[in-house]
Every structure is written in C-alpha cells, then in structure tokens.
Amino acid sequence: MTVRIVFDQSLTVKSIDTQTAFAPYAACKSGGTNFDSLIGLRMIQGWSREVKSRLKGASSCTHLMELLGPMATTAYQTLADVRINTAPELDKDGRPVKIDSCWAYVAHGDVVQHLWPNFYRPSGNRTP
Structure with missing residues (x-):
C-alpha cells in the first residue's frame, strides 16, 4: 500500500494518489478512490479528525486512511528549513x-x- 501526497508550503494538499498492490479482495485495490476529497485540505491541527470525517466507514479503505495521520507530521518536518528561514x-x-x-x-x-x-x-x- 502506498499513499503519495503533493502539498505546498502551507501544507495544503494539491494532489493525492493511492495504490494497493496486494490485498485480500480485488475491491480493496480501489479503496483510495475517494481520497481526492482531501485535496485543498491543510495538513495542520485537526488533520486526522478531518480525514476520518471525510473518509469514514465504507467510503474508503481503512488501512490506507490510517497511513494518512503520520503524513501530516512528516510533511511538517519536511518543511523545517523553509520554516526556519521564514519570519x-x-x-x-x-x-x-x-x-x-x-x-x-x-x-x-x-x-x-x-x-x-x-x-x-x-x-x-x-x-x-
């Protein structure tokens, strides 16, 4: 399973792609179809809550969704140099x-x- 998020310096999601190479059922491979609903969302405080709200229940693959929580923290750390050199x-x-x-x-x-x-x-x- 992979999730790729493209985001800008304000941590706004610009695009998101998912892939499930191996899963128990063929239907699982399209479990990331609704992840486009996250485009425009900022990966800031409340990110995990909003992700769960938008992708709850049968609207997405739970396992792919669980990968998204730590991605906000990772994205934030990725921009450390930008933040350090910005007022x-x-x-x-x-x-x-x-x-x-x-x-x-x-x-x-x-x-x-x-x-x-x-x-x-x-x-x-x-x-x-």
Whole structure:
C-alpha cells in the first residue's frame, strides 16, 4: 500500500494518489478512490479528525486512511528549513505562536532563547 501526497508550503494538499498492490479482495485495490476529497485540505491541527470525517466507514479503505495521520507530521518536518528561514507567525501581542506549542519551543528552552531571546522565560516561568 502506498499513499503519495503533493502539498505546498502551507501544507495544503494539491494532489493525492493511492495504490494497493496486494490485498485480500480485488475491491480493496480501489479503496483510495475517494481520497481526492482531501485535496485543498491543510495538513495542520485537526488533520486526522478531518480525514476520518471525510473518509469514514465504507467510503474508503481503512488501512490506507490510517497511513494518512503520520503524513501530516512528516510533511511538517519536511518543511523545517523553509520554516526556519521564514519570519514566524505572530499572535496579537507580537509573540511567535510556536512558543510553547511543543517540547522544542518551550518558552524556557534553548530554541526560544536562541531564536526569540525577547520571549525567553527562565525555567519556572512558563508562559501559557
């Protein structure tokens, strides 16, 4: 089973193709037919929930659908160099939205201290 997704820098799905070379039934080979419903969807927070909503039940192959969850994370990591060299998205207070969004971007961590020293908070003063 393979799933190939073409996406842009905003993580928007531009095309998606599936293939099932071996399966228990001939019908399984067309289980990715409805994956085109994901074109235009962004691989961001809520990706897995939206995939399950669009491809639930008998509308697609469950096994192909299960491959899609980790693809959003993989796509995001693929663009790491682009993100590092692009100005960060800021909240209404001018604070990068990435701060405290994951382990690496914790406000009292080395990454924040290096990238955004004005927003660095010593350990114990974690920002929400």
